[in-house]
Structures are given as structure tokens and as C-alpha cells.
Amino acid sequence: MKGERVNGVDISAADVIITVGISEGIHMFMVALIDADIEVLLPGPVYAPYVLYARFFGGKPATYEAVKEKWLAIKHDGLRSRISEKTCGIVTTTTRQRLLER
Numbered sequence: 001m002k003g004e005r006v007n008g009v010d011i012s013a014a015d016v017i018i019t020v021g022i023s024e025g026i027h028m029f030m031v032a033l034i035d036a037d038i039e040v041l042l043p044g045p046v047y048a049p050y051v052l053y054a055r056f057f058g059g060k061p062a063t064y065e066a067v068k069e070k071w072l073a074i075k076h077d078g079l080r081s082r083i084s085e086k087t088c089g090i091v092t093t094t095t096r097q098r099l100l101e102r
Contacts, residue, residue, distance in 0.1 A: 026091055027053055034059035039086040041079070050091060060086070 019025040034040060036058040042050050044063030054061035064079045079090070 026050055029089060030054060030057055033088045037086060038088045039084060040088060041082055041090045043092065
């Protein structure tokens, strides 16, 4: 598949969810994975309903910095420092989001 060929990531069709919009996909992710005291990382600034989704399912929303001036790039160190044993997932919200090394 393209994911492995282009990015070196082994992805099968069973690993992919296609939705009409991003909010539906994020909602399904949270329904499936969040339980009491489970943390989900969201890009900050964050779309407010994503925080509400996490709380509704008993999870704890936390944010990581997305740099607006660089197409919502993710700061590597900032993201890594936010991941804990209770983190079940990381939400990214744009196809242009990329990881900044430092």
C-alpha cells in the first residue's frame, strides 16, 4: 500500500476509517477508545467539541502545541512530553500537519 511505500508505515485496509468529515471520525475514535481517566491529546488551539467529546466519554482531554504559522506543525518535544501511560491517542486535524523535529 501507499502508506508503506511512501512513509514506511505498514497500514492495511482494516486500519483505515473513511468518514464524511473529520468530526465524525474523531467522534468514532473517542467512542471506541476512551474510557474513564483515559487521556486523548488534541492540537491546541483545539476545536471545542473535541474537548467535549473526550469529557462526555469519561476521558481527559489534553492539548499539545500546533504552530499556526507553520501550517499547524507539531512540535516534536512538546508532543512527546505530553504522552503518558494514560494516553490512548493523538488527534491531528489537518493533512498539512507535520512534525517539527525541534
